[in-house]
Amino acid sequence: MRLSLTSKLSVISALLPALMVMLVVYIGATSWTAWMSLTNSRMLPNNNFVGFRQYQLLFTNDRWITSVHNIIIYGVLFVSLALLIGILLAVAIDQRVRAEDTIRSIYLYPYSMSFVVTGLVWQWLLNPTLGVQYVLRSWGFAGATFDWIVRPETAIYCLVIAGVWQASGLVMAIMLAGLRGVDDEIWKAARVDGLPKWRVYISIIIPMMGASFATATVLLSTAVVRLYDLSVSMTNGGPGIASEVPAKFVMDHLFERANIGLATAAATTMLVTVIAVVAPYLYWRARKGEVR
Amino acid sequence: MERSNVDITKLQIGFGGLKVLENLDLHVDASEFLVLLGPSGCGKSTLLNAIAGLIEVKGGQIRIGDRDVxxxxxxxxxxxxxxxxxxxxxxxxxxxxxxxxLKVARTPQGEIDSRVGEAAKMLRLTELLDRRPSELSGGQRQRVAIGRALVRHAGVYLFDEPLSNLDAQLRAELRVEIKRLHARLGATMIYVTHDQIEALTLADRIAVMQGGVIQQLDTPKKIYREPANRFVASFVGSPAMNFLRGRIVRNGGPAFIAGDVRFDLNGYAFRSPLSDAPAVLGIRPEHIEIIGSDHPSAVTARVEMVEPMGADALIWCRLADGTAFSFRADADAKAGAGDVLGLRFPAEAFSLFDDQSGQRL
Incomplete structure (x- = not known):
């Protein structure tokens, strides 16, 4: 299609701001970060090229290794548990319960809270001296112990609990919309076929909800990658470095430890990992689109 | 294959304070093809869902194959x-x-395979067995849905407007297929539709419903020829039946007077005792014939418009007093707008209805 010069101009001028933002903010900043990771910048950026030295340092850094371990544990558990609980809540509400609107609002409520507030609340709840353990003991269960948050090997699971508590409501809302989109006649057909309800959900309804699952998984996965504030407000990476996460590693080294080189190396590693996961998926989607 | 009869007595269905069906009785014979026909909201789907057990009834009884279900x-x-x-x-x-x-019901695998194979063959689905529904056309999908019903080897097959989502041509094809299926299986079928052509072509008997009440339950021929009331008369038939308002007089042989036109009623089979009263005369477009306007019993009318319909033509006319009606004539009938025609209205094809109650007289 050939456009006249004036309409070309108006198209370009309309696209220009977005294009500039894209070029300067995303590509520009990302490239600069990648470049910085190849220098020995400390507190201030410099251009002394040192090759992959920062990456060598990064992957021998205990704190980084712990962060990576933690984000894998957190990512797998958080996404799968939030999906599982979200769908269970949605199925429960789908049974035409009374006061559905109220219950739905209550379930969705945690999502309206910031991660910092969520973190603080759960920090108190899980704190052995004033939270769940204290309450149980004061009720007379003298042996009750729930001290995951102060033990290094379990602290990361506390982040999972708080994260799942916050995100399940969102998954529930997405799934419920999917469930409500299911044709009523499919339910009738299944009843005539004599299928038990759980069987209908597992074999027929849930397989139909691919789009809802994709939406929920993408939203949850981005929450995993940017996990930072929950760690800061709940445990501040502790005890020791037991609940450090990559985003926190980057922020700490960038602004507190004055090590721009190492921070940008960590940030670039995160980006490459995300691309490595997303690129095959996008490629597969594009191929699928071509086939149709 | 088992063929069940269906007996419904004093069925009541309501949602909250709203009564949808009240004291409805219906008997369906084994191997019968019964069509529930009516406009949307007449309760026909509700009745079918109640037979299927998909909605709760408030009272009455449903028996299928002499078993209270x-x-x-x-x-x-x-x-x-x-x-x-x-x-x-x-x-x-x-x-x-x-x-x-079948699998969930723990039917043996061999039995499942033979039933699926048989249904697939009957519905020409054998080639499509490994496809997903999204890869099928609307007509194929509905054949799969019919197949899913067939493999159950049920005593009664229920159809809830199965052809309404298809385009006209496919609808006609699948209609024939369902009729063939019924002839072959001899199964009891109850079929809900709002399409009177489907009802007339498929049914052994039609139950015409309105407002939760069965208005008439009879063979398609009877429903078409002798509608029990004005609703049935106007709902069944396309192009629709003509209705003329007027009154019945007994003086000088029974006749129907509309404006200043007199229709002789000799030959009309009255159901109720004859009396002078306001009434409505119904006549189907195909029963009016052109005769010479000089014929002694001819009714004269002026042509307003001609609708060619291929095989024949629908001619719209007005009587002297302005009453409009239409009739079917040969596709090559020589009539144009403005012509004055002499028409014959045969009394044996009339349907007379009470002006107040709308019941057939």
């Missing part, structure tokens, strides 16, 4: 059902759609 689960009623939106299980292949219900 009023409170039985759908799967235990010996029924199978086909839905308007096909309601196929979208992520399963055609084969899985047909077999899943």
């Amino acid at each position: 009023t409170w039985a689960e759908p799967k235990d009623r010996g029924i199978a059902m086909v839905f308007q939106s096909y309601a196929l299980y979208p992520r399963m292949s055609v084969r899985k759609n047909l077999s899943f219900g």
Whole structure:
């Protein structure tokens, strides 16, 4: 299609701001970060090229290794548990319960809270001296112990609990919309076929909800990658470095430890990992689109 | 194959304070093809869903194959059902759609395979067994849905407007296929539709419903020829029946007077005693004939418009007093707008209705 010069101009001028933002903010900043990771910048950026030295340092850094371990544990558990609980809540509400609107609002409520507030609340709840353990003991269960948050090997699971508590409501809302989109006649057909309800959900309804699952998984996965504030407000990476996460590693080294080189190396590693996961998926989607 | 009769007595269905069906009685013979016909909201789908056990009844009794199933689960009623939106299980292949219900009911695998094979052959689905519903056309999907009903080997097959989502040509094709299926299986079928052509072509008997009440339950021929009231008369038939308002007089032989036109009623089979009263005369467009305007019993009318319909033409006319009506004539009948025609209105083809109650006289 050939456009006249004036309409070309108006198209370009309309696209220009977005294009500039894209070029300067995303590509520009990302490239600069990648470049910085190849220098020995400390507190201030410099251009002394040192090759992959920062990456060598990064992957021998205990704190980084712990962060990576933690984000894998957190990512797998958080996404799968939030999906599982979200769908269970949605199925429960789908049974035409009374006061559905109220219950739905209550379930969705945690999502309206910031991660910092969520973190603080759960920090108190899980704190052995004033939270769940204290309450149980004061009720007379003298042996009750729930001290995951102060033990290094379990602290990361506390982040999972708080994260799942916050995100399940969102998954529930997405799934419920999917469930409500299911044709009523499919339910009738299944009843005539004599299928038990759980069987209908597992074999027929849930397989139909691919789009809802994709939406929920993408939203949850981005929450995993940017996990930072929950760690800061709940445990501040502790005890020791037991609940450090990559985003926190980057922020700490960038602004507190004055090590721009190492921070940008960590940030670039995160980006490459995300691309490595997303690129095959996008490629597969594009191929699928071509086939149709 | 088992063929069940269906007996419904004093059925009551309501939602909250709203009464949908009240004291409805209906008997369907084994191997009968019964069509429930009516406009949307007349209660026909509600009745079908009640027979299937998909909605709760408030009172009355439903018996299928001489077994009281009023409170039985759908799967235990010996029924199978086909839905308007096909309601196929979208992520399963055609084969899985047909077999899943049987599998869950722990039918032996050999039995499942033979039933699926048989249904697929009957409905020409054998080639499509490994496809997903999304890869099928609307007509194929509905055939799969019918197949899923057939493999249940039910005593009664229920159809809830199965052809309404299809385009006109496919609808006609599948209609024939369903009729053939009924002839072949001899199964009891109850079929809900708002399409009177479907009802007339398929049914052994039609139950015309309105406002939750069966207005008339009879063979298609009777429903068409002798509608029990004005509603049935106007709902069945396309192009629609003509209605003329006037009054019946006994003086000088029974006759119907509309404006200043007199229609002789000799030959009309009255159901109720004859009396002078306001009434409505109904006549189907194909029963009016052109005769010479000089004929002594001719009714003269002026042509307003001609609608050619291919095989024949629909001619719209007005009587002297302005009453409009239409009739069917040969496609090459020589009539044009403005012509004055002499027409014959045969009394034996009339349907007379009470002006107040709308009941057939």
